[in-house]
Amino acid sequence: MASFAKFASLLATFQCVVALSLGNPLERNLAYRSPFEEHPQFARDTGAIQKRHMQAFRKRQTVPAGTFGDEHYPTFYGGDFSNTLFLWNAGVNFTHAVASGDPLSTSVLLWTRAVPLPSTTPSNPSSTPFLPDQSVPVCVKFEIATDNAFKHVVDSGNAFTSYDVDFTVKVEANGLKADTSYFYRFSDCTNASIMSPVGKTRTFSDANTPASKVNGGKPLTLAVFSCSQYQAGWFNAYNFAATNVTPDAFLHLGDYIYESLGNGAKIGRAVLGRELATIHDYRQRLNQYRTDVGLVNAHLAGPWITVWDDHEVADNSWKAGTADSNDTSTGCSFSPSGACFTDRKLAAVRAYHEWMPIRQVAADDKLRIWRNFQIGQLLDLTMLDTRNYDRDVTDVYYNTVVNTLADGQNRSLMGPAQENWFFDTLSQSKKRGAIWRVVGQQIVFTQLNESGVFDLDAWDGYRQNRARVLSHLYNNKIDNTVILSGDSHANWVSDLAHPNDTTTYNSATGKGAIGVEFAGTAVTSGSSFGSGIQPAAADAISKVYVTAKGNEDLQWSEGSYRGFFTLQISTKTLTATYYAMNNVSNPNLDGFASAQFVVNSGENRLSRPIAGGSVKAGVLKSQA
Template sequence: MFSTLVLPLALCFVALCEATALYDRNLAYRSPFAGHSQSSVDTREIEKRHIAHVRRQTEVANHFDDEHYPTFYGGDFSNSPFIWSGGLNFTHSVASGDPLDNSVLLWTRAVPIGNPDQSVPVCVSFKISSSSELHGDIVDSGEAFTSYDVDWTLKVEATGLHPDTKYFFQFSDCTNPATQSVIGTTRTLPSPDTPANQVNGGKPLTLAVFSCSQYQAGWFNAYGYAAHNTSAEIFVHLGDYIYESLGNGAPIGRQTLGRELATIHDYRQRLNQYRTDASLVAAHQSGPWITVWDDHEVADQSWKAGTADSNDSTIGCEFSPSGACFTDRKLAAVRAYHEWMPIRQVDVDDKLRIWRNFEIGKLLDLTMLDTRQYDRDITDLYYNTEVINTLSTFPNRSLMGFEQEKWFFNQLSQSQKRGAVWRVVGQQIVFTQLNESGSIDVDAWDGYRANRERIINYLYDNKISNTVVLSGDSHANWVSDLAHPNDSTTYDPLTGKGAIGVEFAGTAVTSGSSFGTNISPAAADVKSTAYVAANLDLQWSEGSYRGFFTLTIDPNTMHTTFYAMRNITFANLDGFASANFVVKAGENRLSRPVAGGSTLAGVLKFNGTKGV
């Protein structure tokens, strides 16, 4: 029999379990470093800190099954000293991501008004419904804690949802339900066995694809244009969502805060600032995001063991202007990314893995790769370019890492075996070989030629059809048939005969053109003319405009539209469709005439020529 002195201790254990469940429901604590002694956020330790300041209840509550804490009865939190009740501010609106057929991740940031003790958590409730007013059928709801330990971010999984369904969601303050976030829009994917012609209710499904959004380089108008002026239902980001550098955005009101990113505080501050852009806010509110990182989420030219300016070595890290060794810097960047982005942890035993696959009915598989951070062999760090050139053809050189490469091959075969019409591959860097005025970018797939050749051979040898590669990173637009690089014996650039797929590589949201920052359309077209002439597989090149592209997909056809923003020096939605391309199922090439024979920007290889 418990004494009156022991009873409060027993109650502490009960309350601890209940409260820890509310911490654990916030995936920002557990993703991606659960159990990692150096970088994890231990919710048990946080709760011990919290509970040390709490007077325990005096009634045993272990027979109650209720998520609410600390009353266990779903009572009013407004007078509770155990969680913050001084008001909340949803500072960064809402977001959602990584949808499945029965669940989706929901995200917000709930900052306490005032200066609470760090031992006091914030309690946030959420609800999700198929009603835009969130009336009637609430499909899932619940509560979770957040705290300064994860920068007040909150990431929860809404479950029990119906496949292929549009949903609306909202967060509120547990202690004052009248304090609410805006209502966000999201959706689930169709179940994997949904027939292709029934996906999205039988209507074409549109993905918007982005890369390379540098805050100091311009306003993120492309995001807003996609949210307001297209039918995009899923937003795909191929990396460089943030940049670690400072630059000089002051002349256009885009001065970055802080310094070159190195610590967890630095990365959180930069993500915080980026997420204040109105167009980016609108895009996150409008639909679920599926993302991967590129190099700048950590630092420029990052690979598995370093970056251009921070490489761990036996003599230390004095050459790093950030003042941080690479390993510490990377762990801080990855942790902040998982706090601020609605992305799932793929494998609890593989902290860096974000390569994953989404089965969108039998219409398509969207396979997201990591060709930058995961297991990439050394790249061009600016001072070693000639060395990398000599390594670029080595057969054992890998961009993906052999574990990811094996998984990717299996995924391609499994996708075709299960009857998916399309295989869409989202990854960071330009896949097609590009001769740019006599130079080769060895930081792209051209620096890992054997890895690329293994992929192309796998597609040909296994007769994998309808493969479309999506790329970013280059800050320019490139559209190509996929074939053995510059091999005229197996591929005809006029007709596309011999190709095994298509690549759509998009320009940046804001980052400066690789053709030259602020280059005019006319000057860019001079370079594009040379590029399409020098590269057999390249069918369209455009290097002046910032923007994005969309894929509108049905069982028979993929329509791809590139959008150009006219001015990114101030916030606006002024853009236009610069080019349109068609890929027909089973043809494994761009339909001829490419882009209908004309575009509103850039240069086609056969402008107006009707290839058969």
């Protein structure tokens, strides 16, 4: 058996060597690609990388093999491969387990990171361990199967990675069956015994699947997260969801990482490096975040669908700058990281696409991650970018001029291209007969009067853009729209209606609304009500908010607990359940369901009595 295993490993190595010498197998790893297909200049030049590998190959044909210490490379039944192409054969470490994302009906993205293990020369075990240089590729094999024993593998293949993409690997598994659960793993091509953990993923139903047949006829459950700051606490919300909720997919609305520093040392959460600026900085921060056990478990548990917010680049980012940097001479020098905005943004986007299991969307412009998932005729899940794509200037603290711009007619969060695409997507969703339209985006949509203060970094700073969205829904009689929001570090649940409209909309009954917004709190980031604020004090503030003039749409507010919420979607109802974590200062699963809200199909409002008339945290308008 041992001989057979050795033979299999050597055969796999031989196949990898042959593959690497024929064509360009680097193309299988999507991490090398540009995040924007219409902007190939942002890709890693796989031709150049392949050429670099081949130059190493040619060198090995003319330089005596003994200088390379080839004893640790495999041979194939005695064949002398001492001058073959250099392929790392000392083993790899799957440092960050596995992840999957952006499931379609016949494919899903699979992700891992395969870091070469240090090696010594076998003839001299006491020699100094060394790692491969940039000319050395690493080969991994992926497998996806219908069973966790991998007896029924439905797709497999090899992919190569290297230091150029931080040894990340992102492949698309194809030929899958719709609405089906799968198991997947990676292994070292040169040593099949070195395997990654096994992840679980799934595909969605085909767009034409009747709504009653989606997810095998069971409600589809999505877990929704935002704002996970490493130094602020442990990512218990992810683990709670993976362990106690087991959703069909995980949605992240942004601020998956934070660029800033901060003192988390007292809870063992000090971040590495500096404020993020370079590709190394962003990779290092993603690396550290992905070591959190809760986040690891959540990525293992199911596919993720993500969009970014501002902190994946920098605080309060917009299309031409952030709170502490832009592309002026002053802006570049003002950045604590010493980088101009464009440099930071390109580095952040590059690292994000390397580390996240997100598809690279075909685009006719820059930065596109906005996309749509047609999940049978049950719903369209539309993911927007209201932050980086083409957002007009936002509130960056010192530019008080934004107060005078908030009502600007042409002011936009999305830019014309995305906005038109969004309206077309909503209309097409209705036309094709989808029951629900669920919109994942970054910032609170509903008007929020917070004791006379409006968040101009949210939709309140782009009021005409919000009006255009609401008018499109009303004018085209588009039912069952549910907007999801993050960013605010607090919980808000509202009917959707034009702000301050007490003629069309009745706050008590919900009559006249055109949809619902579910805005979620942070995984760990400090409450906007006050960092560390206790429930009683937060509820006192919530009571003021839900009764304030101008907050007619707002029906529930909660500002103390960190957590997440789920959507359970069926043909007749959409149910949102909010979960609160009792403690994020250490790893635990101590949480509870704080409130539950129901939306009945066709009603376009929260079902009354809201939350059944009772919540375990926060304040309902009806209670106040």
